[in-house]
Amino acid sequence: MTILDAPYLLMGIMFATTAIINLRDSSNAKRWKSAGFWGINAIIFIFGSYLPPLANGILVIVMVLLAGLGGLGRSGKPETSLEQREVRASRFGNRLFILALLIPLVTLLGTFAFKSLTWNSALLIPAGSSALAALGLGIIVAFFAALVMLHETPASAMHEGRGLLDAICGVAIAGQGTLAIELLQQDAHLDRIFVPVGGGGLAAGVAVLIKHLMPQIKIIGVEAEESAWLAAALQAGAAVDLPRGGLFAEGVAVRRIGDETFRLCSDYLDDVVTVDSDSICAAVKDLFEDVQAIAEPSGTLALAGMKRYIQQQHGIRDERLAHVLSGANVNFHGLPMSRSAASWASSARR
Known part of the structure; x- marks a missing residue:
């Protein structure tokens, strides 16, 4: 094992701890399968470099089957409530972002420092790998700094982190949810974030992470009227199958919202x-005129929703708003129709 394996070892230990917590949680009806999922994750991260490719591939397939066939469950124990998280967030305020900034700061400084770090006249960190080693160090520093600042113990941090992992256990949800981290790194003073909704993975991932880190920020889901599966599911109380919607915003034209993504969206979206x-076409035009970028209709869905939300008089004054631009697969032949619809919508509002 080399120093470059340290970040993977740390992740493996975290996943192994999550597996043990799941296994000991009798309130989780699927605790054995959940423990198996996170345990396999831990094996891959800790021992993956020592295993043959075929073994790693089999383990990944087992993980996919466990997740895809509904083998992952949630703890029945009460989590930290949204109100409690809001109280803690307001108590620490922007100081919480000291922790978020520690990781890139240590990574930046460590990258330069490790390039000249030697042992017995040999580089301690292989050339080209200093950034990865520095990232691992940044994670460790930020973790212990968080324990000191928040007056928490490692055990309580793992239990709280387990709840977050349970919430975003779907690979697609977790992957798309990293967008929330990027948003907060760019602007830590946002008041509302508008997110497009199709199958719900992006909206669920962003909402879960934001509500765990900065619960005072409002998350607004945006749907196309012709593909409003989430609105229909909220009205019915469960994900429902509807006739195929319109294909104008084809990036969000799914048959139904996912069961797990619906649960997360209903819990975390405000x-x-x-x-x-017409509103989507107008957003396509606005984006081009403002930043000279061309996006597909579903890509500008959140911008159209943000404009509509402001027009609906939700008492938005002096707030910092963000919308997610989610796609740029432009059909060139559809641009004239978008331009015509945008012009018609603009003249109709005058």
Whole structure:
């Protein structure tokens, strides 16, 4: 094992701890399968470099089967409530972002420092790998700094982290949810974030992470009127199958919202707004005129929703708003129609 294996070892230890916590949690009806999922994750991260490729591939397939066939469950024990998280967030305020900034700061400084770090006249960190080693060090520093600042113990941090992992256990949800971290790193003073909703993975991932880190920020889901599966599911109380919606915003034109993503969206989204095709076309035009970027209709869905939400008089004054631009697979032949619809919508509002 080399120093470059340290970040993977740390992740493996975290996943192994999550597996043990799941296994000991009798309130989780699927604790054995959940423990198996996180245990396999731990094996891959800790021992993956020593295993043959075929073994790693089999382990990944087992993980996919466990997750895809509904083998992952959630603890029945009460989590930290949204109100409690809001109280803690307001108590620490922007100091929480000291922790978030520690990781890139230590990574930056460590990258330069490790390039000249030697032992017996040999480089301690192989050339080209200093950034990865520095990232691992940054994670360790930020973790212990968080324990000191928040007056927490490692055990309580792991239990709270387990709840977050349970919430975003779907690979797609967790991957897309990293967008929330990037948003907060760019602007830590946001008041509302508008996120497009199709199958719900992006909205669920962003909402879960934001509500765990900065619960005072409002998360608004945006749907196309012709593909408003989330609104229909919220009305029915469960994910429902509907006739195929319109294909204008084809990036969000799914048959139904996912069961798990619906549960997370209903728990964590603050509101949902729907927009028509004309509003989406107007957003495509606005984006091009403002930043000279061309996005597909579903890509500008959140911008159209943000404009609609403001027009609906939600008492938005002096707030910092963000919308997620989620796609740029532009159909060139559809641009004239978007331009015409945007012009018509603009003249109709005058």
